[in-house]
Amino acid sequence: MQFGVFSVGDVTRNPVTGETPSEAERIRNVLAIARKTEEVGLDVFAFGEHHNPPFMSSSPTTLLAAVAAQTEKLVVSTSTTLITTNDPVRIAEDYAMLQHVSGGRMDLMLGRGNTAPVYPWFGQDIRQSLPLALEHYNLLHRLWREDVVDWQGRYRTPLQGFTSTPRPLDDVPPFVWHGSIRTPEIAEQAAYYGDGFFANHIFWPSEHSKRLIDFYRTRFEHHGHGTREQAIVGLGGQAFIAKTSQEAHDRFRPYFDEAPVYGNGPRMEDFARQTPLSVGSPQEVIDKTLTFRETFGDYQRQLFLVDHAGLPIEMVLEQLELLGGEVVPVLRKELDALRPATVPDAPTHASLVKAKYGDAEPRQPRPNANRGDNVTGGSPYQDTDERDGAAA
Amino acid sequence: MQLVVVSGGTSDPSSTRMLADRITARVLDRAEQAGLEVDTAVVELRPLAAELASAQVTGFAPPAVAEAIATLAKADALIVATPVYKAGVSGLVKSFFDVVDQDVLIAVPTVLAATAGTSRHALVADEQLRSLLAYLRALTTPTSVFAAQEDWGTSGLSDRVDRAAHELVVLAAADVKAAMRDAGTRYNRVFGGAAEGADEIEFDTDLMRLATGGPSVVPPVRPV
Numbered sequence: 001m002q003f004g005v006f007s008v009g010d011v012t013r014n015p016v017t018g019e020t021p022s023e024a025e026r027i028r029n030v031l032a033i034a035r036k037t038e039e040v041g042l043d044v045f046a047f048g049e050h051h052n053p054p055f056m057s058s059s060p061t062t063l064l065a066a067v068a069a070q071t072e073k074l075v076v077s078t079s080t081t082l083i084t085t086n087d088p089v090r091i092a093e094d095y096a097m098l099q100h101v102s103g104g105r106m107d108l109m110l111g112r113g114n115t116a117p118v119y120p121w122f123g124q125d126i127r128q129s130l131p132l133a134l135e136h137y138n139l140l141h142r143l144w145r146e147d148v149v150d151w152q153g154r155y156r157t158p159l160q161g162f163t164s165t166p167r168p169l170d171d172v173p174p175f176v177w178h179g180s181i182r183t184p185e186i187a188e189q190a191a192y193y194g195d196g197f198f199a200n201h202i203f204w205p206s207e208h209s210k211r212l213i214d215f216y217r218t219r220f221e222h223h224g225h226g227t228r229e230q231a232i233v234g235l236g237g238q239a240f241i242a243k244t245s246q247e248a249h250d251r252f253r254p255y256f257d258e259a260p261v262y263g264n265g266p267r268m269e270d271f272a273r274q275t276p277l278s279v280g281s282p283q284e285v286i287d288k289t290l291t292f293r294e295t296f297g298d299y300q301r302q303l304f305l306v307d308h309a310g311l312p313i314e315m316v317l318e319q320l321e322l323l324g325g326e327v328v329p330v331l332r333k334e335l336d337a338l339r340p341a342t343v344p345d346a347p348t349h350a351s352l353v354k355a356k357y358g359d360a361e362p363r364q365p366r367p368n369a370n371r372g373d374n375v376t377g378g379s380p381y382q383d384t385d386e387r388d389g390a391a392a
Numbered sequence: 393m394q395l396v397v398v399s400g401g402t403s404d405p406s407s408t409r410m411l412a413d414r415i416t417a418r419v420l421d422r423a424e425q426a427g428l429e430v431d432t433a434v435v436e437l438r439p440l441a442a443e444l445a446s447a448q449v450t451g452f453a454p455p456a457v458a459e460a461i462a463t464l465a466k467a468d469a470l471i472v473a474t475p476v477y478k479a480g481v482s483g484l485v486k487s488f489f490d491v492v493d494q495d496v497l498i499a500v501p502t503v504l505a506a507t508a509g510t511s512r513h514a515l516v517a518d519e520q521l522r523s524l525l526a527y528l529r530a531l532t533t534p535t536s537v538f539a540a541q542e543d544w545g546t547s548g549l550s551d552r553v554d555r556a557a558h559e560l561v562v563l564a565a566a567d568v569k570a571a572m573r574d575a576g577t578r579y580n581r582v583f584g585g586a587a588e589g590a591d592e593i594e595f596d597t598d599l600m601r602l603a604t605g606g607p608s609v610v611p612p613v614r615p616v
Binding site: 130131134135138141153154155182183184185186188189192203204205208211212215223261262263264265266270271274275 | 445446448449450451452454455582583584591593595598599600602603604605608
């Protein structure tokens, strides 16, 4: 089981001091948070993507490459990568490069994005968001698996003889999670390809996420990737931890009360009762997090939101100490003991290489001399003869 | 049949609830004459006020609101009664319907009722409640019931109550709801919602084919 944190990269006013960090400060802090995530023994750092203030997270692969360079074991991921407004060709290229420079310590999570004005900035239309996401992913999936792609669709310029470079590390595509709240088509696509499925699982009662996860599990089995229990599920979560329950409540309340999304609405106690949020002692956070498994079944990845609502960096780092020091070790032990041996871990680059090649050497594509295109010649790579033959 | 009564009255006793009760009583009489067995459930909105305010900002229904929505989703016939404030439907009533799934009331026969301090608000039920319920695809009766202070002692109010009750029972007895829902007509449903059949997933669609690597679909709306 993997544990980690996810952030959306918001630059939010600290409601206690009234100060808003600069973009520069927040970006530096996010790097510090990522380093701390590894230092305290967590596995994953995932970062969001937004293209409008008050966010600074427009360029996730640049940031994640820096994180990968400053860490040794941490898996970097996204929460989420916009499969709608990004060109799937650029996603294929950028994330394959991230995969190479991180030594395979990466995966990504796709989402549609729900900020309507962002779509036209990138030449798209939010009313087409769902078919756009589905079509883009079908293309992305091919770009990482076929050396040469001919493709025609509705939302992007056709491709003739296109090769996405670099080819994925060891010719093994990055693992993909699909994030969705209540869209069966997205869960179906994740299940069809045998990809992971992630429920944000922060702002709504667990029941809201459960029905779609159950659907994904059923369809994962239907499409022949394993049993429903073996489907690859990730969950979000939100916690604020202190030595005692009272201290956690007192310290988090001013941030909760003015948090974007749910602030100035429900009481913190009600919201914590109704949603996955836990505010309390390490034991209380452990107990609540263990209920996720009871609701959703054994799952592979748990990400916590810890750096939102204008929490100052010192508090976020302290939260990570408590999470990594007191909460996650217990969760690991308890959840590993409960999980049957037949339920797999989340795929990693190493496990995917092993699954594809066994003990054989992974493919290392070497390009032929540049011809400027892939239409007129043979294969762009030395180890294949056929123009469109991926050495799978 | 399940009759659900939604009342937005806030005082006790409330004239809105009293009007809803008068309509309910006539519906029960007429249903009995028609040989229909009726269970009545009343959703009082006042106790939900704080949760409704919270739901406006969180986007999900807290427990008591969720229970009220679940009750609404079982309705075979519905009475909605609102007080008129500032020439409009009460904010409480609007707040409630704002968080109700948009597919729970499809083809549900519905009587609209409103109370006000002055007869100058007489069209609020028809001009505001009717469009709200039309958006939710409920089937409103031709007669709505409006009661200003001066109407309470008149036989005209009783006549309108009776007429609306009659219309509701005719629609309910004909089981128009089931007939419309089953007519092979596909209504847009929100997956995971409270509506009957909300978890049924259609696989024979362009989008599902696209989700499983199929061909691109013709968009329902052209990109701007």
